[in-house]
Amino acid sequence: MKNKIVIVGGGPAGMAAALAAKEHCKDKCNVIIIEREHTLGGILNQCIHDGFGLLKFGQMMTGPEYANKYEKLIEKADIKVYTDTMVIDVTNDKKVTFINKNGLSTIKASSIIFATGCRERTRGNIAIPGTRPAGIFTAGVAQNLTNNKNICIGKKVIILGSGDIGLIMARRLTYEGADVIGVIELQKQPGGLQRNISQCLYDFDIPLYLQHTIVEIKGKERLQAVTVAPVDELGNPIENNKFTLECDTLVLSVGLIPENEIAKKSGVLLDDKTNGALTDEYLQTNISGVFVCGNSIKVMDLVDYVSEQGEVAGYNAVAYLFNEKMYEFKKQRSLEMPKGLPENGKFTCILCPNGCSITVEGNNVNGNKCNRGKQFAIQEKKTPKRVLTITILTQKGYTISAKTDRPIDKEIIKEVIKICKKIRASDNCKIGDVILDNIANTNANLIATSKVHL
Amino acid sequence: MAEIYDIVVIGAGAVGCAVARELSRYNLKVAVLEKGIDVASGTSGRNSAVIHAGFNNKNGSLMAQLCVEGNQGFEKLANELGVPYKKTGKYLIAFDKDDIKVLKGLVEQGRKNGVKGLHMIDECSLKKAVPGVGGIAAMHSPETAIINPFAYVIALAEDAARNGVTFLFDREVKSILFNNDIYLISAGQDIYKAKFIINCAGLYSDKIANMMNINDYKIYPCRGEYFILDEIADEVLSVPIYPAPKKGIGGLGVHLTPTTKGNILIGPSAEYIDDKSDYSCTAKIMDKLFTEAKQLLPTLKRSCIIGSYSGIRSKLASPQEGGFHDFVIHKKNNSIHLIGIESPGLTASVPLARRVIEEIKKSITMHKKTEIIPPKIRKPHFRNLSMKEKSKLISQDSNYGEIVCRCEQITKREILDAIENPLGVVSISGIKYRCGATMGRCQGGYCLGRITDILIKEYNKKPSDITLRGGNSSLYLGFLQEDSYEK
Secondary structure: OOEEEEEOOOHHHHHHHHHHHHHOOOOOEEEEEEOOOOOOHHHHOOOEEEEEEEHHHHHOOHHHHHHHHHHHHHHHHHHHEEEEOOOEOOOOOOEEEEEEEEEEEEEEEEEEOOOEEEEEEEHHHHOOOEEOOOEEEEEHHHHHHHHHHHHEOOEEEEHHHHHHHHHHHHHHHHHHOOEEEEEEOHHHHOOEEEEHHHHHHHHHHHOOEEEEEEEEEOOOOOEEEEEEEEEOOOEEEEEHHHHHEEEEEEEEEEOEEEHHHHHHOOOEEOOOOOOOOOOOOOEOOOOEEEEEEEHHHOOOOOOOHHHHHHHHHHHHHHHOOOOOOOOOOOOOOOOOEEEEEOOOEEEEEEOOOOOOOOEEOOOOOEEEOOOOHHHHHHHHHOOEEEEEEEEEEEOOOEEEEEEEEEEEEEOOOOHHHHHHHHHEOOOOOOOOOOOOHHHOOOOOOOEEOOOOOH | OOEEEEEEEEEEEOHHHHHHHHHOOOOOEEEEEEEOOOOOOHHOOOOOOOOOOOOOOOOOOOHHHHHHHHHHHHHHHHHHHHEEEOOOOOEEOOOOHHHHHHHHHHHHHHHOOOOOOOEEEEHHHHHHHHHOOOOOEEEEEOOOOOEEEHHHHHHHHHHHHHHOEEEEEOOOOOEEEEEEEEEEEEEEEEEEEEEEEEEHHHHHHHHHHHOOOOOOOOEEEEEEEEEEEOHHHHHHHHOOOOEOOOOOOOOOOOOEEEOOOOOOEEOOOOEEEOOOOOOEEEEEHHHHHHHHHHHOOOOOOOEEEEEEEEEEEEEEEOOOOOOOOOOOEEEEOOOOEEEEHHHHOOOOOHHHHHHHHHHHHOOOOEEEEEOOOOOOOOOOHHHHHHHHHHHHHHHOOOHHOOOOEOOOOOEEHHHHHHHHOOOOOOOOOHHHHHOOOOOOOOOOHHHHHHHHHHHHHHHOOHHHHHHHHOOOOOOEEEEEOOOOOOO
16 A cells, blocks of 8 residues: 555645655655645635745746646646545544545545644734724735625724735725725834835835834724824833724734644644744654644745745655655745835835845936846836736626736726726636736736636 | 513523523513623623632622522533533632631631532642642632533523523613503613513613612622633643632632633733723733733743633622622512622522522412423534544534634534524624634634625625624625625
8 A cells, every 4th residue: 555645734835745745756655635725725815916936936926826836736646635624633643534524534644744834813812902893803814805705894994013914905905995094013114025015005105103003992893993102112102102093994914823733733842932833954843754844834924935845845755755865944045035114215126036126317227136127117217017916706796816917007006996896707717817808908908816616 | 562571681691591591480471681682791701700619708698608509509500501511629829828817718708608628738739739830828619610601691591592581682771661560661672561570780780770760779890801811721720720819809819710611711800990881901901910820820821812801790899898799689569680790690690590589479479381391402512522423423414524613623513503593693702602613712713704604605694794793893894896696
């Protein structure tokens, strides 16, 4: 009987691990993915904005497109995938028990890879004082409701925390007609990537309150207001300078915690402080043959790193089974996307992870590392262009995601959104299909980035 | 002409529901009017969930008597109702000699009240019994227990409802008139008629009494804030630990209590406030809570906090007076008023209800029903079952094969059962209190969207109809684009 490699979690880490394991084992193992959602892809499926895959594929993709790239490879490979299936127990001797509509099953695995991702910190975790009204969402929940369920979570929104998801949601909710009153950040510098500060906040004149925090939540039924105070150098609120912002919705983007409840059950040791799984350089845990990859070790900025780590875990799981040499995981590219506030009067290039800070004065362009950067900066100074990512309803009323296949003038985005909200896509629409060509005479086509999942 | 109820109970907390359940055993037409949209929406759902033994209450007081009676009958009651109950016992910790003196006094007071098994233990036995705890000695109360207070009140109400009691929610009582031996009660949008009223309105029991010209009482709201910790009770603390009580406004001091689910509660504080509906948590007290809890259990970690809440005691003792005031059962004409039912009201709820029945019997003739519909057998939580039992359930009903709430491992079947509850409560908190979904470490991050989907697609709800706790607590404003989701 073949060795079984069971991968818990079919997000980017799990998919990459499965493919690497399948390839490396040369068909000597059964590779099995167990995924609790209806489709593979994990959280990528609700990240309809673009910016994924720059490092790994040199192109900008939306979350669903990035996930689909792997999904297609998995379909072709001989990998067993269980979806709508939840792992409820893993024992120390690698028995994996899972349930789905068909019943409860147990697989005796030879090797296990946990790729269980992370979860969001909540209001409870950070203990914000005040009442407990409706209208408080973590950013990921807000994103899921907005992007996948066509639900309006609110009209007057405050965002706490300037991590990337918070910034992305500021733009996303603005697209959907909400008034984003401000983003509040405890630290001196925003937590998200520079390109997101520039494209998600500056583009829409959304105020960013650095070194501020929420000291009270008000409203007995639905949220009515938050009290905001500046903080001193130690992060303590300066009560005398507090002020009230009326709002009906609070979106919390206050951090992510590696999710390892199942791994912990099996005896995998976790970092006491971060809840991340502890592994050696080969991504193997204290239990031999049990590996972990992706955000369940440490939350990463870019999905590209998650995929790379998944590949190493997949390779090593096979190496473990056949007593071969394992590979160390190290970030294969040393590039880090720039974070924090963009410099005054400079353009942050968004074409590659270098994120060059470029100045343009007349014909003088400085700070760019390549010609594309130069073109970008000149364009940005003249008429800034953006790729629009948005949701579209299908004829039967399902929600899919879409994008313009090239950047369009920033100024007409509002108009284009209006058109998007009037049209209906076909229910059979596939990823890459043109939903509307030459939208608002921009020369850009609106193309589907996800499909209806029944 | 509206129908006339023999008895109207005002308030669907633990006491109101216990009264309703006792009344349901008689041939009477009974209704319960509740301001909230669910049972246990006030103090009954916001407390430490402890079944007290009865050593804290003054010798000879009604409180002491009912608490001991309640404690001794609770295990049987909980089994009957199918409510999670654990006789954990509890420890009161002494940090100095004065504390030891206080605790010895409590042992004495408790014995006189009829509490069994109270005894002092030394530091060594304490540290053996509760590893990691602070303190130099302790009092052990083996009879103290923990329950799930939501499950308890819901079970009381469902039992009452099955035996004929009508529950009417969203019916805040605004005025009461007495005319030709009939009470006219204006509640919500309607007028209800009753021959007899039982006031179980908790924090608002003084207000209801006022409406009936009883002006002897004033309820002073006294708020207690709590933190909820993750399900670490198994690893950290399986028995409630309290500090030795200090003289003051009459709380039991900030304590640590495991819940029947395995979380740990820290709290409550005690602070007199003005607004009876202000369930805020405050920065000042949140800081204090954790510091005090760490004295009891130095190993506690802040990262285990998953939530916070507050409850409000309905105290008859004024801020100046402080301490405990005995429970009041006040009878006037055809009305009975239960006033000042603070802790140990949950423990004493059924004994209180029995006292009420005795009082009513003095005024009206009541006939026991010949047949009582027994409580429905509660389905066990899926997550507590063995693999074999789980497997069997899924093969019988595939909705058991779909986990909707990952932290609490709540299946779709359990969510559907919670949505289709016998009292007809529709709200996210109603679902939460019935099956435990959204109560875990991610606080609904995973399951809120799924529950929303079920409500929209399978129960034809509009997003704006989905509320947290009824009224204006809508979670969503609507669809972003209308007519989505094919019906």
